[in-house]
Amino acid sequence: MSKNKPYFTKIALKPLYTNLFNIVLLSFLLSFSSGNLYSQDIVKKKKALSSSKQTNNPIIKKTLALDSIALAKKESDTTKIDSVQPKKAFLDGKVKYKAEKYVRIEQKKKLITLYDKAELYYQDIELKAGKIVMDYEKNEVYAGRIRDSTGAFTQYPNFKQGANVIEPDSIRFNFKTKKALIYNSRSEQGEFRIKAAITKKENDSVYFLKGAIFTTSKDVDNPEYYFQTNKVKFIPGKKVVTGLTNMVIANVPTPIALPFAFFPMGKETSVSGLILPSYNDSNQRGFSLQNLGYYFALSDHYDLTVLGDYFTNGSYAMRFELSYAKRYNFRGNVNVRFENLITSERGFPDYSKQSIYNIQWSHSKDSQSSPNSSFSASVNLGSSKYFQRSINVINIGGNLNNTLSSSISYSKNFTSVPEVRMSLTATHSQNTQTEEINMTLPTLQLSVDRVYPFVGKDGIRKGFFKNINLQYNLNGRNSIVTTDSLFFKPQMFRDAKVGFQHSIPLSTNFKLFKYFSASTALNYEEIWTTKTIDRSFDTDQNIVTDKIINGFDAFRTYSFASSLGTTIYGTFNFGKDKKIKSIRHVMRPSVSYGYTPSFERFYDTYATDGSGSMNKQYTRFENGVYGAPGLNNSNNLGFDLSNTFEAKVTDRDSTKLEPKKIMLLNNLNLSTSYDLNADGVNTLAFSPVRVTGGTLLFDNKMNVNFGATLDPYAIDNSGRRINVYNIDNGGSLFRMTSSNLTLNYSLSSKGKDDPKKEKNVQGERNGGRDDDLFGTNTDLGDNRRSLFNEDDETDGEDAISEFFNSKLPWDMTFAYSLTYGNENRENKIIGNSIMISANADITPKWKAGVSTGYDFVQNGVTFTQFRFERDLLSWRMDFNWSPFGNNANWGFFIGIKSGVLSDIKWDKRSVITR
Known part of the structure; x- marks a missing residue:
């Protein structure tokens, strides 16, 4: 309040003097003369509010x-109500x-x-x-x-x-x-937001709009873009048909106009439609239209996308993408890709023509639909050079990967006594460098659950005899080894090998001296095959030849194995007042013994020269699906030792009374074996010691794995192992022949693991990794996945305020690999490389990422990719660039996020010619 006294102005209203009596009398007479008098009982009125x-x-x-x-409602008086019916x-x-x-x-x-x-x-x-x-x-x-x-x-x-x-x-x-008349209406239909000056509701299913705009922007009153039209027929949930339609961006009309337009409004079901292409040009293949196609909405459970590319030099590509799903039953997708690539022009020295293809199928079955059976598929097969030469897929992980693999499996459990389990599996493994393909079409596995013949009615299995059990296993396989050029040709099936393996293991386990666990097993095997060989010396050709004998044949083997192990616990206490209070060491040593006799009766001899004086042994079961019977008996002792180290330390949180447990080493394993039949010349007694280990560091964010091979024997000048211990040859106790170290470190500003970070599933299916360490997988048909997460998107000033008041969001993936080799005294680093991938929010609407690395052996930068993306609210813009290497490329994209308007875009990318 102010200290100075305010000034007030007083206003007095002087009442008007009138002839009040005359006015009241006149009003009474006028009112009385116009009224009607009735004589009736008056109901007592309630007090009015x-x-x-x-x-x-x-x-x-x-x-x-x-x-x-x-x-x-009853009237206050009792006047008779009119007899006219309401x-x-x-x-x-x-x-x-x-x-x-x-x-x-x-x-x-x-x-x-x-x-x-x-x-x-x-x-x-x-x-x-x-x-x-x-x-x-x-x-x-x-x-x-x-x-x-x-x-x-x-x-x-x-x-x-x-x-x-x-x-x-x-x-x-x-x-x-x-019917209804609606003024300045705003409504949402699927991904569209609609605003109209006047809306006429004809009935429940038809609306007519005047002065309307359509947009997918969140703010329909101030959209980034919209489609403007004056006449509209609108059927909710189905479609919108308009007259002359013009596209407006930032309130500026564009030259993009259509005499009429059709917008699908389906919410649950999709609508079939044309997919517009993108334009590119290449010095090697000319001008092109890429990703021209059609989307077929077949039903609620299936849809199909057909895409095609065409280059003016005659190159073309086709892609078929089928997705299907049924709730609580199954889901999957099938991708079939074919490319006919022509480089340069016919008659030029760099002219080449090739056809490549790739087939991918992923299927998963819901376990709730059938608990006793399952079916799954993960297929990735095709031309070995597809990912290196494709004009549509840029996948560095697939380019660097040397193997394509597939698996289709079906399993079923029969609820009998004993229980029977059956599975059928088809597998495929393809080396993209040698173009060799290994397939099993199919593998049959049948097993009968363990039977304990000596268990009493009480069901207690304790001791040597009561734990004796036997089992039956059947394994059948149709194995095919072929190449790219013979894939699915008649010769591929003629070279197939079929075999069956029957095994009956008889085993038991028991406690020995209270602290030792012992087990012993006797295994019987019978192998069936449909092909054998007859080896002999061909005097005409002067070479040893194998003749394929088609027909059933079999051999039988048996073996014996036993093991003895225990667990030893050790704790080292350092005192309660120490930061490290104690370290716990757990050792699990075990000794195993295995014996397999010689099966020389399945071996024959053949002449190695024309004179027949030199003979060698062979078995007709060589190159069988399940191998051949052993000629020499095997008599081995095995030694294994596994270790774990755990510590108790003072917790940084002073409110916690109990010490914190941390893992020092998850595992430290040592293994070797001793051959009891070794003669010291052809075979040496001790095998190299293999050491492996791993741990987690930095609050379980860094995964560390290491391994080494230690050989106790020395080598001669030719690099051959000799029966002389390395320490007796002037060396150390063990000679390190190889070692390796790998580090993997992933972290983000959101904590140890960011659950919202999307995995690169398609990149993993193509043969790469599920992260962006080798860059993001770029499929030129899908506009690339976004760096933004829809759940994290905020708008306006709130987003900027929230962003600058918090830490800069980021994530990073780091990998390091080191390999050492000294098999023949080369003593050098074979591999030494580092890879880093990082993503960060530059601003609330700008994201940037980079994937790069360095090879210290080759002294060069590994694959490098830069990624930038701008969130334009209802639009998205991105740019990615790989500046050098065989996969150097760049790409720019800007388009509407909405799937309904995904064809409104501008996509410009460099064409890779490999």
Whole structure:
């Protein structure tokens, strides 16, 4: 308050002097002369509420009965009611309404007025507005907005009928005809947001709009872009047909105009339609149209996309992408790609022509549909050079990977006693460098559950005899080894090898001296085959030849194995006042013994020269699917030792009383074997010691794995192992012949693991990794996956404020690999490389990423990719660039995010010619 006294102006109202008596008398006479007098009993009136109390009442709720819409309310007097019958009620259901400020019923005008937060419900219609007026004589309702204390409009109407919602400035609706006039309406249909100056509702399924705009922008009142048209026929949930339509970007009309337009509005089902291509040019293949195609919405469970490319030099490509799904049953997709590539022009020295293809199939079955059976498929096969030479797929992981693999499996459990399990599996493994293909079409596995013949009725298995069990296993395989050029040709199937393996293991386990666990097993095997060989010396050709003998044959083997192991715990205490309180060491040593006798009876001899004086042994079962019987007996002792190290340390959180457990080494394993039949010349007794280990560091964010091979024997000048220990040859106890170290480190600003970060599933299927360490997988047909996460998107000033008040969002993936070789005293680093991938938010709407690395052996930068993306609200823009290498390329894309308008884009990419 101010210290100075304010000045006040006093205003006095001087009353007017009138002839009050004459005025009152005249009013009384006029009123009395125009009235009618009745003699009747007067009902005692209830005390009426003052208008102020009515206004300040809480929310008033009313319900209109359909058969009493005329509001059969008793009058204050007993005047006889007119004998004319009231009109029949027009409504077919109850009308419920309420308002916060007041509800006014005017019977003479047949009006009900609801004011301030008014709501009206009738059948499937819900109407909310600042003011609602219902004329129950004309069967109409009017709704509009009201002004607040500042004079601004508020409480806009919200009209909902079924699943359709409209938010206009005002609305007029007829209950009987179901027609409506809507002014400045706003509604959502699927991904579209629609705003119209005037909307006429013809019936429940047809609307006519005037002065309308369509957009996928979140803010329909201030969109980044929209389609403007004056005449529209709108069928909710199905389609929109318009007259002359013009595209407007940033409130600037563009030259893009159509005489008419059709927009699909399906929510659950997709609509078939044309996929517009992108234009490119190449010095090697000329001008091109890429990704021209058609989308087929076959049904609710299936859809098909057909895409094609064409180059002016004659190159072309076709792609078929089928997706299918049935809830609680199965889901999957099939991709078939074919490319006929022509480089340069016919007659030029660099002219070449090749055809490549790739087939991918992924299928998974819901376990709930059939608990006792399962079916899955993961197929990736085709030309070995597809990912290196494709004009449509840029996948560095697939380019660097040397193997394509596939698996299709079906399994079923038979609930019998004992239980029987059966599975059929088809596998495929393809080396992209040698172009060799190994397939099994199929593999049959059948097993009968273990049977314990010596267990009593109590079911207790304890001791040597009661734990004796036997099992039956059947394994059948049709194995095919072929190449790219013979794939699925008749010769491929003629070279197939078929075999069956029957095995009956008899085993038991028991405790020995309380602290040792012992097991022993006797295994019987019988191998069936359909092809054998007859080896002999061909005197005409002067070479040794193998003749294929088609027909059933079999051999039988048996072996014995046993093992003995225990667990040793050791704890080293350093004191309760120390930071490291104790270290726990767990050792699991084990000794195993295996014996397999010689099966020399399955061996024959053949002459190695024309004289027949030199003979060698062979078995007719060589090159069989399940191998051949052993000629020499095997008599080995095995030694294994596994270790884990765990520590208890003081927790950084002082409120916690218990120490924190941390893992020092997840595993440290040592293994070797000793051959009891070694003669010291052809075979050496000890095999090299293999050491492997791994641990997690930095709060389990870094995965460390290492391994080494230690050989106790020395080598001669030719690099051959000799029966002399390395320590006796002037060296150390062990000679390290190889070692390796790998580090993997992934972290982000959001914590240890970012659950929202999308995995590169398609890149992994192509043969790469599921992260972006080798760059993002770029399929030129799908506009590339976005760096943004839809759940993290925010708009306007709130997004900027939130961003700058928090840490910079980022994530990073780091990998390091080191390999050392010393097999023949080369003593050098064979491999030494580092790979890094990082992504960060430069601003709330800008994201950037990079994938790169360095090879310290080759002294060169590995694959490098730069990624940039701008979130333009309803649009998206990205640019990616690989500056050098065989896969150097760049690509720019800008387009609408919405799937309905995904063809509105500009996509420009460099064409890779390999």
